[in-house]
Amino acid sequence: MAPVAAIFAGVLGSAYHAFAAASKAPSPIVVSVDPGHGGEHTPAHPNIPFDPGAIGINGLVEKNVDLDVGRRLAALLRADLVNVVMTRSTDAYVSAARREQVSIAHHAALVVSVHAGASSNPRTSGSLVLYPTGASAVFAQTVSDALTAQITPDGLPDAGIALGDAAWTRSLVPVATVDMGYLSNRTDASLMASARFRQDVAIGLRDGVEAYMPAIIARRDAIRAWRSGHADAISPGALAPASAAISGTSGFQFGAVIAWLVGISLVGLVLLFRDAVARNLVVLIALVVRLLGAVMWFGRAVIRRRRRRRRTPTSLSAPAFEERDSHRTNSVYDDIPL
Numbered sequence: 001m002a003p004v005a006a007i008f009a010g011v012l013g014s015a016y017h018a019f020a021a022a023s024k025a026p027s028p029i030v031v032s033v034d035p036g037h038g039g040e041h042t043p044a045h046p047n048i049p050f051d052p053g054a055i056g057i058n059g060l061v062e063k064n065v066d067l068d069v070g071r072r073l074a075a076l077l078r079a080d081l082v083n084v085v086m087t088r089s090t091d092a093y094v095s096a097a098r099r100e101q102v103s104i105a106h107h108a109a110l111v112v113s114v115h116a117g118a119s120s121n122p123r124t125s126g127s128l129v130l131y132p133t134g135a136s137a138v139f140a141q142t143v144s145d146a147l148t149a150q151i152t153p154d155g156l157p158d159a160g161i162a163l164g165d166a167a168w169t170r171s172l173v174p175v176a177t178v179d180m181g182y183l184s185n186r187t188d189a190s191l192m193a194s195a196r197f198r199q200d201v202a203i204g205l206r207d208g209v210e211a212y213m214p215a216i217i218a219r220r221d222a223i224r225a226w227r228s229g230h231a232d233a234i235s236p237g238a239l240a241p242a243s244a245a246i247s248g249t250s251g252f253q254f255g256a257v258i259a260w261l262v263g264i265s266l267v268g269l270v271l272l273f274r275d276a277v278a279r280n281l282v283v284l285i286a287l288v289v290r291l292l293g294a295v296m297w298f299g300r301a302v303i304r305r306r307r308r309r310r311r312t313p314t315s316l317s318a319p320a321f322e323e324r325d326s327h328r329t330n331s332v333y334d335d336i337p338l
């Protein structure tokens with residue numbers, strides 16, 4: 001009877017293990033990308049705030065450069081399976097408080113604020129990374145090193161790092177505010193007008209983020225490994241939104257223990273009433289098959305419910321946020337004569 005007991009408990013246990021494995025997708029790391037400024041002056045609505053940022057010596061408007069580089073950075077990070085939250089992804093005015101709220105609500109581990117600088121001295125040039133408090137200094141230096149490694153070959157000097165950016169002083173996670181170049185400098189401004197340079201900036205920022213937080217690449221590899229082992233379990237919910245990505249993964253260890261206990265108890269009952277079992281063997285086998293079917297159905301229902309919960313956006317989810325705050329849906333960057 002002992003081998004039968006082991007097989008019985010094993011069947012129940014492996015059913016639970018199957019459900020457990022399906023629920024253990026590693027959650028992506030969240031990074032907040034914060035393109036500076038945004039919004040347009042609309043004469044019909046003079047009370048709607050707008051903020052173009054610096055205006056370049058060549059006519060470039062900072063908000064558009066910031067948004068374009070922010071989008072490029074977001075795409076690069078997403079390619080490494082980072083869950084990117086953008087504080088704005090359209091030409092919209094977003095307050096500093098709102099930017100902070102969005103980053104916190106999505107549990108961002110890091111914030112990269114994308115800007116371009118301007119100076120009254122037209123000769124001031126280079127890429128400068130600001131940090132709001134000393135807690136962000138190492139992150140700023142790491143980003144600065146990676147950024148300048150990428151863009152000094154393009155002809156932009158390294159202006160180092162500096163304490164600054166009052167908007168993020170309350171942040172509990174590291175923040176790097178990047179002034180990729182000076183729009184008041186003719187050479188810098190003409191570089192920022194080129195798509196190739198803006199892509200280089202985004203690559204440098206991506207490299208800096210990943211150098212500071214190696215867990216991003218480790219998590220990417222873990223997610224890929226999980227996906228290749230669960231090709232049939234991949235659903236649109238597998239790339240969970242950041243706010244819903246934190247879910248328990250240890251619950252089913254408990255479930256497996258319960259399954260073993262139930263299995264062993266059932267075998268004990270069979271041994272106690274073996275005469276009755278022998279008389280009603282067919283009926284009992286039918287009952288066991290039905291019981292197993294019910295357990296499997298319950299397990300699948302649990303997994304379905306978890307996936308639905310992951311797909312449900314929170315009140316501060318990016319799409320709802322963008323719908324409320326955006327005035328137009330396309331970047332105006334390409335409209336600008338370069």
Ligand SMILES: [Zn+2]
Nearest residue numbers: 036053115116
């Ligand atoms: Zn700015």
